Amino acid sequence: MPYLRRDLIEPRVYQEVIYARCKERNCLVVLPTGLGKTLIAMLIADYRLSKYGGKVLFLAPTKPLAMQHAESFRRLFNLPPEKINVLTGELSPEKRAELWKKSMVITATPQTVENDILTGRISIEDVVLLVVDEAHRAVGNYAYVFIAKEYLKTAKHPLVLGLTASPGSDEEKIREIVENLGVEHIEVRTESSPDVKPYVQKISFEWVKVELPEIYKEVRKILREMLKDSLKPLADAGIVSSASSDISKREVLMAGSKINQAMAKGDYSIGYLKKHQAKAMKLHHAIELLETQGLTALRNYLKKLRGDRSKSGKELMEDPRMRKVIYLLVQAKELGLDHPKMEKLKELVRKQLEKKPNSKIIVFTNYRDTGKKIVEELRALGISAERFIGQASRGEDRGMSQREQKEILEGFSRGEFNVLVATSVGEEGLDVPEVDLVVFYEPVPSAIRSIQRRGRTGRHRPGKVVILMAKGTRDEAYYWSSRRKERGMFDAIKRIAGELEKAHKSDDKIRETAGESAEMPSKGKITPLDAFLKVGKAKKDEHETGPEETTKKTYEQTSAEDKKTEKKPEERPEIPVKPIFVRKPKGIVVYVDSREMRSGVPKILKELGAEIEVRTLDVADYVVSEDVGIERKSANDFIQSIIDGRLFEQVERLKRAYEKPVIIIEGELYGIRNVHPNAIRGAIASVTIDWGVPILFSSGKEETAQFIYLLAKREQEERKKEVKLRSEKKALTLAERQRLIVEGLPNVSATLARRLLKHFGNVERVFTATEEELKEVEGIGEKKAREIRKVITAPYVEDEDE
Numbered sequence: 001m002p003y004l005r006r007d008l009i010e011p012r013v014y015q016e017v018i019y020a021r022c023k024e025r026n027c028l029v030v031l032p033t034g035l036g037k038t039l040i041a042m043l044i045a046d047y048r049l050s051k052y053g054g055k056v057l058f059l060a061p062t063k064p065l066a067m068q069h070a071e072s073f074r075r076l077f078n079l080p081p082e083k084i085n086v087l088t089g090e091l092s093p094e095k096r097a098e099l100w101k102k103s104m105v106i107t108a109t110p111q112t113v114e115n116d117i118l119t120g121r122i123s124i125e126d127v128v129l130l131v132v133d134e135a136h137r138a139v140g141n142y143a144y145v146f147i148a149k150e151y152l153k154t155a156k157h158p159l160v161l162g163l164t165a166s167p168g169s170d171e172e173k174i175r176e177i178v179e180n181l182g183v184e185h186i187e188v189r190t191e192s193s194p195d196v197k198p199y200v201q202k203i204s205f206e207w208v209k210v211e212l213p214e215i216y217k218e219v220r221k222i223l224r225e226m227l228k229d230s231l232k233p234l235a236d237a238g239i240v241s242s243a244s245s246d247i248s249k250r251e252v253l254m255a256g257s258k259i260n261q262a263m264a265k266g267d268y269s270i271g272y273l274k275k276h277q278a279k280a281m282k283l284h285h286a287i288e289l290l291e292t293q294g295l296t297a298l299r300n301y302l303k304k305l306r307g308d309r310s311k312s313g314k315e316l317m318e319d320p321r322m323r324k325v326i327y328l329l330v331q332a333k334e335l336g337l338d339h340p341k342m343e344k345l346k347e348l349v350r351k352q353l354e355k356k357p358n359s360k361i362i363v364f365t366n367y368r369d370t371g372k373k374i375v376e377e378l379r380a381l382g383i384s385a386e387r388f389i390g391q392a393s394r395g396e397d398r399g400m401s402q403r404e405q406k407e408i409l410e411g412f413s414r415g416e417f418n419v420l421v422a423t424s425v426g427e428e429g430l431d432v433p434e435v436d437l438v439v440f441y442e443p444v445p446s447a448i449r450s451i452q453r454r455g456r457t458g459r460h461r462p463g464k465v466v467i468l469m470a471k472g473t474r475d476e477a478y479y480w481s482s483r484r485k486e487r488g489m490f491d492a493i494k495r496i497a498g499e500l501e502k503a504h505k506s507d508d509k510i511r512e513t514a515g516e517s518a519e520m521p522s523k524g525k526i527t528p529l530d531a532f533l534k535v536g537k538a539k540k541d542e543h544e545t546g547p548e549e550t551t552k553k554t555y556e557q558t559s560a561e562d563k564k565t566e567k568k569p570e571e572r573p574e575i576p577v578k579p580i581f582v583r584k585p586k587g588i589v590v591y592v593d594s595r596e597m598r599s600g601v602p603k604i605l606k607e608l609g610a611e612i613e614v615r616t617l618d619v620a621d622y623v624v625s626e627d628v629g630i631e632r633k634s635a636n637d638f639i640q641s642i643i644d645g646r647l648f649e650q651v652e653r654l655k656r657a658y659e660k661p662v663i664i665i666e667g668e669l670y671g672i673r674n675v676h677p678n679a680i681r682g683a684i685a686s687v688t689i690d691w692g693v694p695i696l697f698s699s700g701k702e703e704t705a706q707f708i709y710l711l712a713k714r715e716q717e718e719r720k721k722e723v724k725l726r727s728e729k730k731a732l733t734l735a736e737r738q739r740l741i742v743e744g745l746p747n748v749s750a751t752l753a754r755r756l757l758k759h760f761g762n763v764e765r766v767f768t769a770t771e772e773e774l775k776e777v778e779g780i781g782e783k784k785a786r787e788i789r790k791v792i793t794a795p796y797v798e799d800e801d802e
Contacts, residue, residue: 002046002050002078003045003046003049003050003077003078003079004042004043004045004046004076004077004078005076005077005078008075008076009039009076011036011039011043012036012195012199013195014035014189014193014195014196015036015039015040015043016043017195018031018040018187019040019043019044019047021185021187022040022044022161022185022187023043023044023047023048023159024159025159025184025185026158026159026160026161026181026182026183026184026185027160027161027162027183027184027185027186027187028135028162028164028167028177028178028181028183028185028186028187029161029162029163029164029186029187030164030165030166030167030186030187030188030189030493031163031165031187031189031196032165032189032190032191032196033165035189035196035199037133037163037165038069038072038133038163040161040163041058041129041131041133041161041163042072042073042076042077044129044159044161045058045073045077045105045129045131046077048128048129048157048159049104049128049129051128052128052156052157053126053128054104054126054127054128054156054157055103055104055105055106055126055127055128056104056105056106056127056128056129056131057106057108057113057124057127057129057130057131057151058073058105058106058107058108058131058133059107059108059109059110059113059130059131059132059133059144059147060107060108060109060133060134061109061110061133061134061137062109063086063088063090063109063402064402064405064406064409065133065134066086066087066088066107066108066109067086067107067402067406069107069133070084070085070086070105070107073105073107077105079104079105082102082103083102083103083104083105084103084104084105084106084107085099085102085103085105085106085107086106086107086108087099087100087106087107087108087109087112087113087116088108088109088112088402089109089111089112090402093115093116093119093121096112096116096121096122097116097121097122100116100121100122110142110143110144110147111143113143113147114143114146114147114603115597117146117147117150117606118597118602118603118606118612118614119597119612119614120612120613120614123154124147124150124151124154124155125154125155125156126155126156127151127155127158128155128156128157128158128159129159129161130147130148130151130155130158130159130160130161131161131163132144132148132160132161132162132163132181133163134163134164135162135163135164135167135177135181136164136166136167136168136173136177138162138176138177138180138181139173139176139177139180141600141603144180144181145180146603146606146607148160148180148181148182149180149607150606150607152182160181160182160183162177162181162183167493170492171492171495171496174492174493174496175496178496178500183500184500185497185500185501186493186496186497186500187497188493188494188497206464206465206466206467207466207467207468207469208344208348208466208467208468208469209469209470209471210340210341210344210468210469210470210471211340211471212340212470212471213332213337213340215295215328215331215332215335215337216290216295216332216337216340218328219290219295219298219325219328219329220287220290220291222321222322222324222325223283223286223287223290223325224245224287225245225321226279226283226316226319226321226322227245227280227283227284227287228243228244228245230276230277230279230280230283231243231244231245231247231252231276231280233272233273233276234255234273234276234277234280237270237273239255239258239259239270239273239277240252240255245287247284249281249284249285249288252277252280252281252284253281255273255277255280256274256277256278256281259271259273259274259277260274260670261668261670263677265670266677275311275312275315276312278310278311278312278313279312279315279316282305282312282313282316283316285301286298286301286302289301291470292366292367292370292442293339293367293369293370294338294339294341294342294370294373295329295332295333295337295338295339296333296338296373297367297369297370298329299329299333300369302317302322302325302326302329305317338373339470340470341441341442341468341470342373342374342377344468345363345374345439345441345468346377346378346381348437348439348466349361349363349378349383349418349419349437349439350381350383352436352437353383353418356436358415358418359418359436359437360412360415360418360420360435360436360437361418361419361420361435361436361437361438361439362419362420362421362422362435362437362438362439363419363420363421363422363438363439363441364422364423364438364439364440364441365421365422365423365441365442366423366441366442367423368389368423370441371387371389371421371422371423372387374421374441375387375419375421378419378421383418383419384416384417384418384419385417385418385419385420385421386408386411386412386417386419386420386421387421387422388400388405388408388409388420388421388422388423389422389423390423408420420435436464437464437465437466438464438465438466439465439466439467439468440465440466440467440468441468442468442469587609587610587611588609588610588611588709588712588713588716588717589610589611589613589712589716590602590605590610590611590612590613590622590623590624590708590709590712591613591614591615591617591622591623591624592605592612592613592614592615592621592622593614593615593616593617593620593621593622594614594615594616595616595621596621596622596632597614599632599701600701601622601632601701601704601705601708602614604701604702604705605705605708605709608705608706608709609709610709610712618657619653619654619656619657619658620654620657620658620661622708623658624708624711624712624715624716625712625715625716625719625721626721626749626750626751627658627659627660627715627721627749628658628659628660628661628662628711628715628721629654629657629658629661629662630661630662630663630664630708630711631650631654631661631662631663631664632663632664632666632704633663633664633665633666634665634666634667635665635666635667635668635669636667638665638669638680638683639669639675639680642675642679642680642683643675647683647687648686648687648691651663651687651691651693652691654693655691655692655693659749661693662693662694662695662696662711663687663693663694663695663696664695664696664697664698664704664707664708665695665696665697665698666698666699666700666701666703666704667698667699667700669697719751720751721749721750721751738757738762738763739753739754739757740753741763742756742757742763742766745766745788745791745792746784746787746788746791747784747787747788748784748788751779752777752779752780755777755778755779756774756777756780759776759777760773767792770789771785771786771789772785774788774789
């Protein structure tokens with residue numbers, strides 16, 4: 001039966017078209033903000049639930065967004081309210097598991113779902129549609145990636161729908177999104193697409209350039225000169241590419257790592273450069289504050305530097321040129337100067353409200369401090385304004401709770417105030433009420449963020465976007481960078497969409513040749529996605545053969561490879577239309593400390609095929625057998641544990657708890673802290689030689705997970721060792737109690753206890769066996785047999801201190 005209340009909606013033609021094309025294959029939908037991506041998801045959710053039953057999982061990157069989507073489903077779906085629920089980290093794990101079981105539609109934040117999958121609290125096998133909102137985030141280690149891959153592996157009837165207004169300008173990133181979500185088809189629409197154009201309201205763009213006052217220019221000139229002087233020794237030593245004051249912050253930051261690494265290798269001659277690198281970082285930040293936030297922000301930063309006890313901080317503040325900067329800042333304060341953008345912004349807002357007193361205006365800024373100042377300045381003019389920020393706190397600036405965010409948006413919607421001053425949290429997807437004016441206080445060098453911000457206006461009526469730029473600063477560079485990237489984004493996405501379509505058509509032809517239906521999945525054969533990924537890797541050959549020839553060549557090669565192993569068409573058993581879900585038997589098990597969940601290692605272990613059991617462990621971070629406990633330490637944590645003296649105490653506890661403890665150190669050890677390399681080497685030598693605990697070195701979380709998985713595999717498959725936590729408090733079975741009694745004998749592990757009981761039949765026979773009989777059991781030699789008999793037969797004598 002249909003669930004979507006069609007009486008309340010009127011889907012547009014492009015929404016119906018996208019729905020029809022995406023209801024049976026994994027799709028990425030690229031559609032401008034405000035044109036109804038959520039309704040497309042609801043149409044497909046209705047179809048999938050009606051056809052298969054099960055659940056729909058709708059992922060959104062923030063809690064307010066997840067709540068917003070749940071409200072939409074409750075309003076438009078003919079389901080009891082208790083069947084539609086929001087899962088976020090604010091709910092207890094037990095409550096989330098309970099809600100998951102009884103829900104048909106779940107909206108959730110990805111981190112929450114990722115944790116619940118890893119800990120086994122929820123199963124996604126019955127999810128018939130996975131909606132990934134703001135799908136441009138499905139890259140790298142973001143939770144979307146893990147969830148999508150697990151879902152495509154385990155669901156009975158999987159279907160992925162990715163939604164975004166802007167997948168990004170980097171072609172490789174778009175390809176990564178396509179691969180991570182298993183996308184087979186892309187639906188792209190822009191404001192100028194024929195079927196979308198009638199619904200797009202005209203948005204007028206205006207970029208307003210402001211001239212920096214002379215005091216500003218003078219301060220900027222002095223700071224840039226000082227930066228150049230700090231960079232010169234670094235450039236002369238080849239640590240940075242040039243002494244230009246236009247150098248990127250990233251390059252200056254990397255210079256610090258280069259110096260530390262060289263010193264770690266014994267080259268102490270460049271140690272003096274650390275001071276110059278630290279000065280360059282401080283000056284770079286000061287210039288950025290001046291250009292983007294203004295004189296007040298710079299004044300506050302220099303006030304903090306005055307209390308900086310470091311050599312670089314002292315030298316900067318003692319420089320006569322810095323004294324001149326401070327004098328100019330005091331002069332500017334007396335004249336009432338800050339950033340000229342502020343005056344221009346106040347003028348824009350005032351004019352808009354004079355023209356239409358009940359206007360809704362959003363001002364976007366990259367910085368919380370700037371947002372705070374904008375609200376103060378507007379309120380001083382009698383204009384009602386509120387700040388809208390994220391949940392994280394920044395020092396004394398407390399973040400907004402989910403409830404506070406909701407109240408602010410609802411108040412803005414009701415017209416309780418005119419101006420919403422938002423940081424990046426207001427950019428993505430949030431159903432911010434229709435606004436008349438959007439102001440970018442500073443441009444952003446990102447196509448994604450620029451598109452998201454613009455999407456807050458022009459949804460149902462014409463809107464206006466104003467971008468403020470300070471002449472001759474990085475503002476101009478950022479603006480043109482975002483425009484260039486945006487153009488490149490649509491070229492890239494259309495090119496990739498075309499490749500996927502070619503791959504799909506070629507796949508249909510292969511299936512037809514084999515006598516299969518084009519709709520039927522072909523196990524073991526090339527899929528459109530496989531072909532697409534191969535085409536992506538073969539891009540470098542295109543200049544020789546052309547894209548069409550490359551695609552054709554890839555298919556021919558793959559088809560030839562497949563024919564080597566496949567059965568003849570007449571011998572192949574009939575393939576079911578939908579894959580059959582088969583629950584895998586429990587394989588490699590790894591116990592994981594709950595505090596390790598954020599490290600990313602448990603997620604990779606799961607992808608490698610391990611069963612994850614999350615517990616709060618007293619000792620070790622990972623347990624792979626009764627003998628092997630593993631402590632994972634980041635390089636930074638290892639060095640800190642040397643500094644504060646925790647290291648050897650931790651090693652002692654690990655050694656006492658496990659017969660074969662292991663420490664894994666993750667990341668580059670040398671050059672990240674001001675600790676002499678010999679002190680680090682001495683600690684490693686002591687742990688290895690004095691304590692007898694082996695240390696493995698890992699380049700990152702992927703290699704750490706590989707090490708842990710390999711150790712678990714060796715212990716559990718090759719050595720048949722059990723994974724058991726003695727600290728678990730649960731009722732023991734009779735067999736467990738019997739094994740526990742036998743384990744009390746000297747040098748008898750859980751595995752050996754099992755062998756003894758199997759050989760002798762019961763506990764009594766184990767305890768009455770002679771040394772010769774004991775030696776018949778694999779793993780017991782003369783020494784062990786003698787010690788066992790000694791414990792059993794020796795007269796009991798009270799210890800003297802009892």
